[in-house]
Amino acid sequence: MHAAAFSTKAPPPRAGAGGRLRAVDFDTPMSDTAFDCVACGACCFSRNPRYLVLLPEDRGRDLPRDSLVIDGERRFVDFSCGHCVHLQLDLTAGQAICTVYDNRPEACRAFRAGSFECGKAIRANGILGEKVREVRVA
Numbered sequence: 001m002h003a004a005a006f007s008t009k010a011p012p013p014r015a016g017a018g019g020r021l022r023a024v025d026f027d028t029p030m031s032d033t034a035f036d037c038v039a040c041g042a043c044c045f046s047r048n049p050r051y052l053v054l055l056p057e058d059r060g061r062d063l064p065r066d067s068l069v070i071d072g073e074r075r076f077v078d079f080s081c082g083h084c085v086h087l088q089l090d091l092t093a094g095q096a097i098c099t100v101y102d103n104r105p106e107a108c109r110a111f112r113a114g115s116f117e118c119g120k121a122i123r124a125n126g127i128l129g130e131k132v133r134e135v136r137v138a
């Protein structure tokens, strides 16, 4: 997606922001399916610590400096723990919340629930990042 990450990143909508989504039954046509991004978060996981590159449009966004990886002129959101550092994961409650939703990067804003990239992220990372988490716990 964004450069490397721009096509696979997805922003979970803020909790209670509107229509509940269900990320399951992904093969169901979009018109028949609701996606619950807050109960999914698949697009916020990656094994690539530099998965999410910041774009020029992100310059004014209020993102903590210690949440970024800076390499010369390029800035990335830190994914070194296996998911975005801004992702608050509560497995007991089954929730994945973006803690910087109002300031989320451009790539996250461009992502659309139910898109090809959304399905790709779910297949690669699993709901609530279960596939990525399995690798990291092993």
Ligand code: SF4
Pocket: 009, 010, 011, 012, 043, 044, 052, 077, 084, 085, 086, 087, 088, 097, 098, 099, 100, 101, 104, 105, 108
């Ligand atoms: S900034 Fe928010 S929407 Fe974007 S990857 Fe991180 S947790 Fe997900």
